[in-house]
Amino acid sequence: MMSEKFSMRNYLRGLKYPFCSGCGNFTIANAFLRAVFELGHKDLSKFVFCSGIGCSSWIPSPYFLADSIHTPHGRSIPVATGVKLMRPELNVVVFGGDGDIAGIGLSHLIHAARRNVDITVFMVNNMVYGMTGGQVAPTTPLHMKTSSTPYTSFEYPIDVVNLVVEAGACYAARWTTIHQKELREAMKKAILTRGFSFVEIVSQCPTMFGRRAGFKNVTEMLEWFRKNSISVEEAERISEEELSGKIVVGEFIRRTRPTLTDMIREVMRKAKEETSIEG
């Protein structure tokens, strides 16, 4: 299966990506397309991509040589749900940033996990609204300087992975852009999951976040990810105090539940049965 060599070009339209140099989105696009390749897909014809507004929403659209729907801000998940319900045999994949998925679109994320619609959501968490100039996000660590919190941020960040686990996701994981191999494996598992799957990718935005937060360069940011990451297992062993400021990485849940499509098919069966009894 792996005899052919992987080339990103095979999966791209040939348009130039708009990302800043050092952006984590390059790593993520590469990890995803490698994952797709390793799963045996020679092209993206079995995929539909939905994304919203923000830099990471440009990972699939329009750059992937595939069907892609670029929606309004925060609304990629409802659109993905509609596609999946009509075409359950397709892999429907959402790319979005933390602002898109956990800010303006958070309610859709929770409900998608709750109803277990069989889509995959990749949330690129760069901890900031990058495209609009680096404003504070719901994921920004406490006491960080951003363009809209000049005296440092004064709100607690949200833990999106644990939220989707609670809401009912069948697969949820978190990795950072330095964990390239683990990320790729997690992406493969997410794509293969029957049911709602979610991977948070903690990523660097050197231009809009790193600069203000005091990082000299991309390497320093990646080093910060490496030093601060601890595994899910390790996190369970240490105190809440020690956990503060850490990035907990790994797999948070893997389970099987009937999907939304399974449930709707069951409803159709019931409806037909009842009406045939009636007359």
Next chain:
Amino acid sequence: MTLKNKLLEPGEHFLQGNQALAEGALFAGCNFFAGYPITPASEVLEHLAKRMPQLGRICIQMEDEMASIGTAIGASWAGAKAMTATSGPGFSLMQEFIGYAFMTETPLVIANIQRQGPSTGQATKAAQGDVMQARWGTHGDYMPIVLSPNSPQEMFDLTIRAFNLAEKYRTPVVLLADEIVAHMREKVVIPKACEIEVFERKKPKSKNEPFFGGETIPPMPSVGEGFNVAVTGSTHNEFGVRFTADPEVHRKLAERLVGKICLDAERIFDVETYGIENCDVGIVAYGCISRSVYEVIELAKNKDINVGFVRLKTLWPFPEKFVKILAEKAEFIVVPEMNLKQVFYEVQRVAACEAKVFPLNKVGGGEIITPEEILAKILEVRT
């Protein structure tokens, strides 16, 4: 009404307006509905929740109105004939996605059963306050198609038409009904399915065709068919690829999107007229209030006044042609509406110097404007 695994039998039925709307959608081929409960539109969701699974079609209640219309848009791109139904507050929430559907040329039907606003207003009471929101609700330039039914029969007929127009023009279409028409129960005549015209969207023949340009109404591929279609609400070139640097690309796109409706407006217009060629007084009305006008015509006749009547079944694009004829013949025109002057200004614009136009407005409590009130206005203006 007995509900079975098929469309309604041809013949006479006694239906509620919202039920007739739902049954019309099924005849039009609607195979995807997503909605959120709201008075006075909830019966559409409830009725379809019962009916669609019987027919192997999908009906789902979403977490809010944005998710409802978004899911319907996703389904439409996956090949479905999709619909959502709501009322004023939900219609407000949907505006962003309505603009998106317009920009991405997504066929879609949005039923708005109007209630008294603004805001939560009088949630159970009828109104006609969303006429201008349906015209200008989303940001930017656009031309919507908006239909106005005045009976359960038309809830059925115009819902089918709404789907056909959405498919034909590749655009969102709003069925702008009101609480009175939606909750009224009346006779509805269902034709044989083979007698109902159902329009299907034009599909592309090859990958090389532009899906967002070239022709005025380009063919629409579905996702998952190998077309590698890029859909975006950003300004895009004829192949759907985001292209925001060139003013000319935006101009061309915006003018085509508005033009495809405006240039074909004569085919979209739908009005009922009465005596407009020979009248003393004109009335322009639509929706529930237009039902009062039939009686006004009789009452006025007794007083030797000939009323010419234009009933707008299409609100947008505005059927100027017929209002113009009325303005040329009538001394003056009365525009009764359950809002504080919305279509009035449009009639005034079209009538220009030909006829004076008088508003007759009532809001609150869902109280209709009675035939007597309209007649009194005519007599008052006449003196």
